[in-house]
Amino acid sequence: MYRQQIAERKSFNYPPFVRLIKIVVKHTNAQTVVSAAKYLTDLLRKSIPDQILGPEYPMISMINNYHLNEIYIKIDKNSGLVEKKARIGMLIDQVNHHLAYKGVKFSVDVDPQ
Numbered sequence: 001m002y003r004q005q006i007a008e009r010k011s012f013n014y015p016p017f018v019r020l021i022k023i024v025v026k027h028t029n030a031q032t033v034v035s036a037a038k039y040l041t042d043l044l045r046k047s048i049p050d051q052i053l054g055p056e057y058p059m060i061s062m063i064n065n066y067h068l069n070e071i072y073i074k075i076d077k078n079s080g081l082v083e084k085k086a087r088i089g090m091l092i093d094q095v096n097h098h099l100a101y102k103g104v105k106f107s108v109d110v111d112p113q
Helices: 002-011 030-047 082-095
Strands: 018-028 051-056 066-076 106-111
Touching: 018 030, 018 082, 030 051, 030 066, 030 082, 066 082, 082 106
Parallel strands: none
Antiparallel strands: 018 066, 018 106, 051 066
16 A cells, blocks of 8 residues: 555655645735735746646635635755745745735745645
């Protein structure tokens, strides 16, 4: 059973074979969070050649009056993680400077559990 699970993780490019970055987008307005997550995803797809998944609603899509969307990025273990994290940070700053997305919060987690 364990070998089959590991083989599936390898075939679908999931850890431990790749690095996974999870970005959570939060805002009190549902439409704003969807729009900001889509905007960030479009920027990511243009500037990072890795596999981008999402944006999607998580299993629990609202916490403490904040609506949530998640974006996942699968990065090859041999590529520059530090440079890509810096690029992601710059793209998040670009979204934050957009007037329509003031107040949108982002959290970035590398290799989430």
